[in-house]
Amino acid sequence: MPDPFRHYEGVPVIDLPADPPAPDIPALAVLANHKGTDESAGWIAFLSRLLFYSASISAAKQAPSGDRYALRVNPSSGNLHPTEFHFGCSNGIYHYRVSSHMLEQRATGDFGSLEFLLTTIVWREAWKYQSRAYRYCLHDLGHAWQSLALAAAAIGCESRAVGNFDDDTVSKRYGLAEDEWPMLLVRIHGGPAFPEAEKNEWMGGIPNRLSTETVPYPWIEEMHAATRITHPPGVPTDWQVIEHAFPNGPAFGEVVRRRRSALDFRGGDETIGYEQLMTLLESATSPQNADFASESFVELYFYSHRVSGLPPGVYRYTPGKEFSNLMLGDQRVAAAGLSLGQDLAGNSCIAFSMIGDLERAARLHGDRGYRYVHFEAGAIGQRLYIAAEALGFQSTGIGAFFDDSVHDYLGIERTSGRQVVYHFACGYAVEDDRLVPGPDISIRSESSPPE
Ligand SMILES: Cc1cc2nc3c(=O)[nH]c(=O)nc-3n(C[C@H](O)[C@H](O)[C@H](O)COP(=O)(O)O)c2cc1C
Incomplete structure (x- = not known):
């Protein structure tokens, strides 16, 4: 380590x-x-x-x-x-x-x-x-x-x-x-x-040397x-300003410092509201300011487990449009199974598969596009974390999932150039008794043995 x-x-x-x-x-x-x-x-x-x-x-x-x-x-x-x-x-x-x-x-x-x-x-x-x-x-x-x-x-x-x-x-x-x-x-x-x-x-x-030995991973x-670039063309710098309605709720400073990943979610009857879902989706997919973000490469598919007003099932969301229903029925076992058997994807209120269009990214940006698709997925994840916390529930990013099983389940053709790049789950977190209680911790401590 x-x-x-x-x-x-x-x-x-x-x-x-x-x-x-x-x-x-x-x-x-x-x-x-x-x-x-x-x-x-x-x-x-x-x-x-x-x-x-x-x-x-x-x-x-x-x-x-x-x-x-x-x-x-x-x-x-x-x-x-x-x-x-x-x-x-x-x-x-x-x-x-x-x-x-x-x-x-x-x-x-x-x-x-x-x-x-x-x-x-x-x-x-x-x-x-x-x-x-x-x-x-x-x-x-x-x-x-x-x-x-x-x-x-x-x-x-x-x-x-x-x-x-x-x-x-x-x-x-x-x-x-x-x-x-x-x-x-x-x-x-x-x-x-x-x-x-x-x-x-x-x-x-x-x-500083991070460890006494390292193991190379050729892949x-x-x-x-x-995905390296040796001679990039000139990139214009423009500052994009997009205005929306001004929502209320808890303050940014408070939300980002209390944000935590849920270890698991309480799988009871608690739901998230339809309005909350819409805020979550809009917050997550609002356009990002980057030289590779004039087009979005990531689409959100989601497994609705407990959203009031939305029957359990699998949905596909296109920003700014209605979302479409792909299948109806309880998805809790499927979402957990696809997420490497992690229960939290089934106990959440909603779980996501982010589908990246790697083919289109490569057409536009060459192999460098591979990095950009994952940056976009991470950025969407970060926005989901902050939106969920502000709305009164929690999240966890899920990097571990069975790629090909997700493709089969969601009907994503291998030849389409689209692939699952990230999973995510939002819901009500179980209590984590490993968290050290207190208003905040000293940020001057150099010693912090990791997980
Ligand atoms: C890219 C990414 C992938 C993650 N994958 C998983 C996962 O598969 N399962 C899980 O329980 N947590 C996962 N997490 C959550 C991390 O374990 C968590 O962020 C980390 O322990 C730090 O805790 P914090 O988010 O509360 O700061 C992931 C987080 C990120 C950013």
Whole structure:
């Protein structure tokens, strides 16, 4: 099990102020593309707020052995957290040290306006999930992207993701450790002025070693190599603004820090309402701002178990349109069975199969499109997590499912170029007695033995 925290040692660090003010705009309003405001005093307070509500430690669990481990605002398959957050700005290059809510300054110099680079350390997932880990890393990245984009909106900023870049150039610009792969740039627009650099100096720092040995997974290397770009065409940067009705409900800051994955759901009579379902679906599928998102590649099929006003069955949702019914009848056993026998997919009120059009993505973006489809699925998952929490129930991302059985069950032809890319479930969570009680936990703890 590799260390879940990356540090670049030997560089100056900046303490980010603890407990920055919680964005009070309703979470559902952020999901409907409204923006909050920010009164942070200066760029460090702004960054503290942005990262505290998108990527920081937000809770802890205690294993039966007594060891405590950290949970974060952004979810992650197996709580293994392969995604790292770096950024460049007008005074340098920084890496976010999640374990202590600090910045590591890796370079001083003018690196332009604020741009995050999200990287993945695939070994953090591969030691456990082997070759399938590559997909989980891409989902995770999609969740992290959306976590950052929503926090940026909650504090009054626009964000735009860029997936079309030359991998080697970006790795070099950010001086990435060999085990970190660049995955997505997220440009943030509308924050405070950042100071200018006084000198140009590359400090870099020494990346910590995550484990004493690593095991190569050739399929992962192949998938990654096939989806690299060496000479991207120019990408225009435009800022898309979409306005919707302003929904109320609990505040964004509160919702994102209390969000947790359900271990399982209470399978009783509790239902979610039809209106809630519509809010959930609309929140999840609202257009995303990215250079690969002019078309959506992911369609939501869902297994309705307990939604008031909607008979149990399988449905297919097309954003902005009615959804169509594919079959009627109790789907609880089927949904759990398809999700690798995980009961939570049957005990939820609603479970999803996200179907990605890999063929169309590849036609538009070449093999790089494979990454984009999974980023989109992860982003939809992140929006489902936040919408469900704001509506008073919970969720769990499900990366483990039987691909071909899902295709057979839903009638997805092997020749169609469409494939299941992610599962998800929403409902009422059972209590998790491993959660350490308390209003919040210290974010200055460097030690957090993982799951
Ligand atoms: C891409 C992805 C796949 C996941 N797959 C599963 C799964 O198959 N089964 C499950 O019980 N939880 C799954 N989870 C939930 C994680 O276990 C959970 O996010 C992690 O333990 C951290 O807990 P938190 O979400 O409460 O922060 C998944 C999460 C993500 C982001």
